[in-house]
Every structure is written in structure tokens, then in C-alpha cells.
Amino acid sequence: MTYDNILSEFHEGKTIITINRPKKLNALNRSTIQELHEAFDKANQDPKTKVIIVTGSGEKAFVAGADISEFADFNVEEGGKLAAQGQKLLFDFVENLNTPVIAAVNGFALGGGLELAMACHFRVASTNARMGLPETSLGVIPGYGGTQRLPQLVGKGRAMEMIMTAGMIDANQALSYGLVNHVVEQEGLLEFCETIANKIMHNSSVAISEAIKAINANYKDGVNGFDIEIKAFGDCFGTEDFTEGTTAFLEKRKANFPGK
Structure with missing residues (x-):
């Protein structure tokens, strides 16, 4: 463009x-x-x-x-x-x-x-x-x-x-x-x-996206940032990045995050 x-x-x-x-x-x-x-x-x-x-x-x-x-x-x-x-x-x-x-x-x-x-x-x-x-x-x-x-x-x-x-x-x-x-x-x-x-x-783009959302929530009126963090934390467990990250850690290798 x-x-x-x-x-x-x-x-x-x-x-x-x-x-x-x-x-x-x-x-x-x-x-x-x-x-x-x-x-x-x-x-x-x-x-x-x-x-x-x-x-x-x-x-x-x-x-x-x-x-x-x-x-x-x-x-x-x-x-x-x-x-x-x-x-x-x-x-x-x-x-x-x-x-x-x-x-x-x-x-x-x-x-x-x-x-x-x-x-x-x-x-x-x-x-x-x-x-x-x-x-x-x-x-x-x-x-x-x-x-x-x-x-x-x-x-x-x-x-x-x-x-x-x-x-x-x-x-x-x-x-x-x-x-x-x-x-x-x-x-x-x-x-x-x-x-x-x-x-x-080097880190999970999916997790970073969720972290941005959770951090920003703390500065928004009427929004409980802790609640947003809890949900975002839980959502991460359903991602391919979480599976890759934890598996890589246990296998003592660098993670290759798919971004999903």
C-alpha cells in the first residue's frame, strides 16, 4: 500500500x-x-x-x-x-x-x-x-x-x-x-x-496479546482488571502456544510458538 x-x-x-x-x-x-x-x-x-x-x-x-x-x-x-x-x-x-x-x-x-x-x-x-x-x-x-x-x-x-x-x-x-x-x-x-x-x-504472541488486554483493563473505568486477568490466564490454557511452551520447558528446549 x-x-x-x-x-x-x-x-x-x-x-x-x-x-x-x-x-x-x-x-x-x-x-x-x-x-x-x-x-x-x-x-x-x-x-x-x-x-x-x-x-x-x-x-x-x-x-x-x-x-x-x-x-x-x-x-x-x-x-x-x-x-x-x-x-x-x-x-x-x-x-x-x-x-x-x-x-x-x-x-x-x-x-x-x-x-x-x-x-x-x-x-x-x-x-x-x-x-x-x-x-x-x-x-x-x-x-x-x-x-x-x-x-x-x-x-x-x-x-x-x-x-x-x-x-x-x-x-x-x-x-x-x-x-x-x-x-x-x-x-x-x-x-x-x-x-x-x-x-x-521469542515469546508467545498469543500470550502477549492477552497480557496487553489484561494490563490495559486496569486503566478502564468500571472494569475489574483482576477479572480480566483471570479470564485471560484461563484462555491461554486452550492455546497451541501454551501446549508448545510447557512442552518445550519440560523437554528443556526452546519453544517454537505457532502463534495460535
């Missing part, structure tokens, strides 16, 4: 999606959000793809924010619809994918860019990365899940400060906050993410 704003490449079990609008610092417009949805959906449905990595083109930005020119003249109804559609199409969609998604944050991740990174299952940042939610400096608040996911990751107080000040934090501060898992030099960022992906790929 050919895209105008992104690139998608499959290599040895991994799909790498690159937001490719370098002249706009990879800002998210509606067309890019739609293309990202399609690329993530396609990769998630491909049984050969075991891990998805998303990054930005160039050396300056992962995603420097939303394309403000698209919504600067929106009214109340249009603004609400923009947030609802974006969350459904991309941000909530990515968070709930069965396939693990790693954000390779290679520069500025601001506004919608940080919200996209936070929707991924975890994040790795380059040393030059800068992150923040500057929306209050524009007279608005984060609308793609930022007010919800940032406190989950860094705590309420730090999230309040970041959103109220509209400031940026650097990669090491993001690491100390727990916003990213690792910080590496930019030239080695994708290679490092692929190394983690390779470790993930």
Missing part, C-alpha cells in the same frame, strides 16, 4: 511505521492520522508481524504536534468531534492493538506526538528527544488522551505541572519520570528498539 504521509516497511517479523512529513516536523493532520490507522491495522492483522515500531522521519522530530492550521477556526462541536474521532481512529486504537507497539522517539514529541507515543505500549527515546504537552499555551487542553495517559505514566503531580506549564522535558528527565523506558543515542535508536523487539518475538 502506498501512503502520502507515512512509510511502512516489514522486516524479519517487525513492521516499522515512519511518519514522513519532515518539512512539517511530522505534525499530525487528519490525513496522516487516517494513514497511520490503516498502517497499524494492516500490521496488526498480519500474522507475520510480531512487533510494530513507530518513529518519525529525519533527526529533529518524532511528531512535533498536531497540524494547528487544520482546526484553528473550529467551533465547540467541531473541536469535540476532532478529539473523539482522533482518539477512536488512532490513539485508543493503538493502545488496544494485539501486537506490541514500541515508540522510537527520535526528537520532539509534543502535543499529539507525545500523545501518540503514550498510546504505544512503551517508549524508547533518543538523547535529543524533547517531550511536552503545550496545548494550554494555545488556549486548549490535550485532546488525544494526554490528560489521561500522562498521569498514568508519570503521576498526577508531574502531569499537572507539565500540562499547566506547557513546558518540555528532556530525555533523561522523561526517563526519571518513567515516561520512557530507555534513552539511547539517536543513531542507535532503531537498532535498540529492534533488539527489544527480537526479545519479544
Whole structure:
């Protein structure tokens, strides 16, 4: 499939999606959000793809924010619809994918860019990365899940400060906050993410999918995460991956998971 704003490449079990609008610092417009949805959906449905990595083109930005020119003249109804559609199409969609998604944050991740990174299952940042939610400096608040996911990751107080000040934090501060898992030099960022992906790929894709579902359940209103975990745990016993994994363990060999 050919895209105008992104690139998608499959290599040895991994799909790498690159937001490719370098002249706009990879800002998210509606067309890019739609293309990202399609690329993530396609990769998630491909049984050969075991891990998805998303990054930005160039050396300056992962995603420097939303394309403000698209919504600067929106009214109340249009603004609400923009947030609802974006969350459904991309941000909530990515968070709930069965396939693990790693954000390779290679520069500025601001506004919608940080919200996209936070929707991924975890994040790795380059040393030059800068992150923040500057929306209050524009007279608005984060609308793609930022007010919800940032406190989950860094705590309420730090999230309040970041959103109220509209400031940026650097990669090491993001690491100390727990916003990213690792910080590496930019030239080695994708290679490092692929190394983690390779470790993930040794394990059962079916079990990983169930683990994502169970972990996410803890952050959903009205859902008992323990109940979801119990059901998911039990469901694993009916899979071919469970049979292979336990048999391989007892036979003292590496498992060759069928992904079923």
C-alpha cells in the first residue's frame, strides 16, 4: 500500500511505521492520522508481524504536534468531534492493538506526538528527544488522551505541572519520570528498539496479546482488571502456544510458538 504521509516497511517479523512529513516536523493532520490507522491495522492483522515500531522521519522530530492550521477556526462541536474521532481512529486504537507497539522517539514529541507515543505500549527515546504537552499555551487542553495517559505514566503531580506549564522535558528527565523506558543515542535508536523487539518475538504472541488486554483493563473505568486477568490466564490454557511452551520447558528446549 502506498501512503502520502507515512512509510511502512516489514522486516524479519517487525513492521516499522515512519511518519514522513519532515518539512512539517511530522505534525499530525487528519490525513496522516487516517494513514497511520490503516498502517497499524494492516500490521496488526498480519500474522507475520510480531512487533510494530513507530518513529518519525529525519533527526529533529518524532511528531512535533498536531497540524494547528487544520482546526484553528473550529467551533465547540467541531473541536469535540476532532478529539473523539482522533482518539477512536488512532490513539485508543493503538493502545488496544494485539501486537506490541514500541515508540522510537527520535526528537520532539509534543502535543499529539507525545500523545501518540503514550498510546504505544512503551517508549524508547533518543538523547535529543524533547517531550511536552503545550496545548494550554494555545488556549486548549490535550485532546488525544494526554490528560489521561500522562498521569498514568508519570503521576498526577508531574502531569499537572507539565500540562499547566506547557513546558518540555528532556530525555533523561522523561526517563526519571518513567515516561520512557530507555534513552539511547539517536543513531542507535532503531537498532535498540529492534533488539527489544527480537526479545519479544521469542515469546508467545498469543500470550502477549492477552497480557496487553489484561494490563490495559486496569486503566478502564468500571472494569475489574483482576477479572480480566483471570479470564485471560484461563484462555491461554486452550492455546497451541501454551501446549508448545510447557512442552518445550519440560523437554528443556526452546519453544517454537505457532502463534495460535
